[in-house]
Amino acid sequence: MEKSEIQSKVFEIVAGVCETTPDQINDNTTIGDFPQWDSVGQLTILSSVEEAFEINFEPEEMMEIEDVKDIVNAVEVKL
Amino acid sequence: MESIEEQLYQNSTASPDKIALISGEAQVSYNQLWDYCLIAAYNLKSKYNLQKGDRVILSAAGNIEFVYVYFGVHLAGGICVPIDPDTNETRFGYIAESTKPVCIMGALHKVECETIPFEDAISGTDKADFHLLDMGQVADILFTTGTTGAPKGVALSFRNLQAAALNINIFIQNTADDIELLALPVSHSFGLGRVRCVLSKGGTLVMLGTFANMKKFFGEMKRCNVTGFGMVPASWGFIKKMSGKYIAKFAGQLKYIEIGSSFMPTADKELLMELLPNTRICMHYGSTEASRSAFMEFHSSNNDLLTAGRTSPNCEIKIFSPEGKEVPLGTEGEICVKGDHVTCSYWNETPERFASDFYNGYFRTGDCAIMDERGYIYLKSRIKEMINVGGKKVAPMEVEDILNTIPGVKESACIGVPDSEGVFGEVVKAFIVADESVTDEEILNQLKPNLEVYKLPVAFKRIAEIPKTSSGKIQRLSLKK
Numbered sequence: 143m144e145k146s147e148i149q150s151k152v153f154e155i156v157a158g159v160c161e162t163t164p165d166q167i168n169d170n171t172t173i174g175d176f177p178q179w180d181s182v183g184q185l186t187i188l189s190s191v192e193e194a195f196e197i198n199f200e201p202e203e204m205m206e207i208e209d210v211k212d213i214v215n216a217v218e219v220k221l
Numbered sequence: 222m223e224s225i226e227e228q229l230y231q232n233s234t235a236s237p238d239k240i241a242l243i244s245g246e247a248q249v250s251y252n253q254l255w256d257y258c259l260i261a262a263y264n265l266k267s268k269y270n271l272q273k274g275d276r277v278i279l280s281a282a283g284n285i286e287f288v289y290v291y292f293g294v295h296l297a298g299g300i301c302v303p304i305d306p307d308t309n310e311t312r313f314g315y316i317a318e319s320t321k322p323v324c325i326m327g328a329l330h331k332v333e334c335e336t337i338p339f340e341d342a343i344s345g346t347d348k349a350d351f352h353l354l355d356m357g358q359v360a361d362i363l364f365t366t367g368t369t370g371a372p373k374g375v376a377l378s379f380r381n382l383q384a385a386a387l388n389i390n391i392f393i394q395n396t397a398d399d400i401e402l403l404a405l406p407v408s409h410s411f412g413l414g415r416v417r418c419v420l421s422k423g424g425t426l427v428m429l430g431t432f433a434n435m436k437k438f439f440g441e442m443k444r445c446n447v448t449g450f451g452m453v454p455a456s457w458g459f460i461k462k463m464s465g466k467y468i469a470k471f472a473g474q475l476k477y478i479e480i481g482s483s484f485m486p487t488a489d490k491e492l493l494m495e496l497l498p499n500t501r502i503c504m505h506y507g508s509t510e511a512s513r514s515a516f517m518e519f520h521s522s523n524n525d526l527l528t529a530g531r532t533s534p535n536c537e538i539k540i541f542s543p544e545g546k547e548v549p550l551g552t553e554g555e556i557c558v559k560g561d562h563v564t565c566s567y568w569n570e571t572p573e574r575f576a577s578d579f580y581n582g583y584f585r586t587g588d589c590a591i592m593d594e595r596g597y598i599y600l601k602s603r604i605k606e607m608i609n610v611g612g613k614k615v616a617p618m619e620v621e622d623i624l625n626t627i628p629g630v631k632e633s634a635c636i637g638v639p640d641s642e643g644v645f646g647e648v649v650k651a652f653i654v655a656d657e658s659v660t661d662e663e664i665l666n667q668l669k670p671n672l673e674v675y676k677l678p679v680a681f682k683r684i685a686e687i688p689k690t691s692s693g694k695i696q697r698l699s700l701k702k
Contacts (some may be wrong), residue, residue, distance in 0.1 A: 159674070172434075177330055180431055181433040181456070187673065201467070205463055205467060
């Protein structure tokens with residue numbers, strides 16, 4: 143899968159959880175930028191990403207994820 | 222007995238350069254903290270005409286400026302009404318109507334109203350004079366999520382706040398050497414209580430504001446050499462899921478953890494004990510009205526992990542029958558609490574109404590339990606019906622009210638059920654009386670625009686009728702069986 147494809151899918155997931163549109167999301171959007179991206183939001187985003195890309199993150203991998211760029215990179219490594 | 226503010230003043234004179242607050246790169250000494258609190262008090266009185274007993278709504282964002290203004294309001298003689306920065310319009314409207322604040326400070330994200338930036342309250346160099354506070358006066362009003370949907374304003378006096386902090390610090394064994402990571406929301410009794418506990422003792426508070434960023438959580442723990450933190454059971458579910466056993470790397474430096482009162486699986490307690498063998502892991506039982514009335518330390522109570530612990534220092538707990546009579550040990554009844562930490566009143570309620578919340582001077586918690594001969598408390602049921610999703614409170618009626626407006630849904634009742642994923646503690650389950658023509662998915666889709674994600678039911682069950690009392694009150698607890 144192309145990186146741009148991963149990116150747009152991740153943007154869509156993050157936007158959905160943050161109750162906004164994908165054009166409001168960029169690589170540097172991070173935990174806390176939207177009130178919805180709290181710990182419950184982080185769990186929802188990561189489990190949605192796992193489901194969408196049919197991958198599984200290890201706890202050590204999830205611990206390192208704090209923004210959209212980290213999610214995209216983590217997915218890329220797994221595919 | 223000294224107010225928290227007087228203890229802050231003493232810390233600022235005894236150890237003026239000691240670091241009180243850390244937030245990112247910013248460090249604030251006790252001397253600076255005290256000065257900013259007095260500047261805030263001066264501005265509140267001179268710019269905003271705050272008079273003794275006036276209310277100020279504060280957006281409890283968990284930043285350094287919030288701490289200055291929180292104590293500043295007290296020093297100016299005012300009453301703080303801390304609220305979540307994400308409070309919705311309905312709840313805010315109720316709180317504002319009930320407290321009639323002279324001003325609203327800090328940004329509110331979901332409410333359209335005029336607010337004053339915290340920075341305005343701490344500008345300039347003029348400071349208020351410090352006068353000893355009237356310990357019986359109301360200091361804070363904290364609004365709970367009412368089971369009926371209407372929030373209740375719990376009033377806490379300076380004496381209540383001082384007594385709670387003292388009792389907690391005695392049990393946890395906090396000292397001035399402690400460096401605490403604060404990831405809890407300060408709009409709630411637990412998080413705000415941690416601020417008072419640490420600062421009254423002369424310790425250092427590292428303001429993080431959320432558990433959501435695990436990289437930052439552990440990063441700050443390492444950078445600031447953190448010795449303790451507070452969390453709710455759902456936070457541990459999150460930490461565990463996001464970082465596995467990584468916390469064990471800090472076993473040598475973590476002296477204490479305080480855990481809030483909601484259900485925590487025994488396996489989670491045992492795992493924490495295994496990972497942190499030398500840490501005082503203190504789980505409290507309490508409420509906004511009677512903060513931390515009982516405590517249990519996991520390692521020293523390892524055979525009693527299923528209990529809510531024993532009575533906190535300087536508190537008294539008795540179990541009463543529905544007739545208001547004390548019951549013998551081993552008999553089930555309502556947990557009732559006495560002590561200086563127990564709320565002095567509910568805001569806007571008559572003394573007569575408030576008196577009915579007590580049996581013979583003991584505050585009725587609404588929780589049922591048995592106390593054994595060693596004083597351990599076994600919680601049996603919560604008379605209250607609040608649902609606790611990952612530490613966030615959901616009033617069943619809030620969800621039901623919206624469910625009932627959906628075409629095809631005749632009636633509904635919501636309860637909390639254990640989260641099968643083991644992360645959120647509890648999640649919402651909805652029982653509905655509805656037409657077959659409307660699917661669960663359609664109902665959920667109609668709820669989505671009107672409710673925060675954590676309030677959405679994860680399961681629906683269709684039933685023929687909602688169980689009710691003869692007076693028509695929904696019997697939600699019977700649905701749990």
